[in-house]
Amino acid sequence: MNYQTTVSVDEKSKETKSKKEIKVFDQKPTLAFIGASWSSLLVGMTSYLIGLWNADMMLNEKGYYFTILLFGLFSVISVQKAVRDKMEDIPVTDIYYSISWFATIASIVLLVIGLWNADLLLSEKGFYAMSFLLSLFSGIAVQKNTRDIQYIDRNLKEDV
Numbered sequence: 642m643n644y645q646t647t648v649s650v651d652e653k654s655k656e657t658k659s660k661k662e663i664k665v666f667d668q669k670p671t672l673a674f675i676g677a678s679w680s681s682l683l684v685g686m687t688s689y690l691i692g693l694w695n696a697d698m699m700l701n702e703k704g705y706y707f708t709i710l711l712f713g714l715f716s717v718i719s720v721q722k723a724v725r726d727k728m729e730d731i732p733v734t735d736i737y738y739s740i741s742w743f744a745t746i747a748s749i750v751l752l753v754i755g756l757w758n759a760d761l762l763l764s765e766k767g768f769y770a771m772s773f774l775l776s777l778f779s780g781i782a783v784q785k786n787t788r789d790i791q792y793i794d795r796n797l798k799e800d801v
Contacts, residue, residue, distance in 0.1 A: 685775035713748035
């Protein structure tokens with residue numbers, strides 16, 4: 642016969658619920674992945690900037706493309722931060738989350754519009770697009786690695 646009271650049943654269900662809700666991230670990114678992320682970020686940014694330096698365009702046009710790179714990198718890092726904060730139950734306002742996504746999409750759209758209207762060879766347009774997207778993706782990876790390491794280090798200190 643089952644002689645459990647409702648109180649003990651409720652306590653057991655609470656215990657299993659709390660065990661399911663705990664998210665455990667206990668594996669730091671490998672040094673190879675961290676190195677690859679930083680390397681690809683530096684390669685993407687450096688390629689883009691060298692392309693701008695050597696481009697035969699007016700200085701204000703170079704400034705436009707440089708600003709889009711900075712804007713894009715900042716926005717993808719903001720998106721990654723907001724997503725990670727939500728995952729770690731750190732409050733993130735919906736407006737900040739939305740603005741981060743809007744800024745990311747806007748930076749990509751502004752690059753596309755700029756390249757579409759630029760007086761460049763198709764290969765040059767492709768070069769700028771690919772180095773820009775490599776930089777954005779690498780920025781996300783670097784930020785993710787940084788947050789992973791920070792999260793695991795913080796949890797290790799709490800456990801000690």
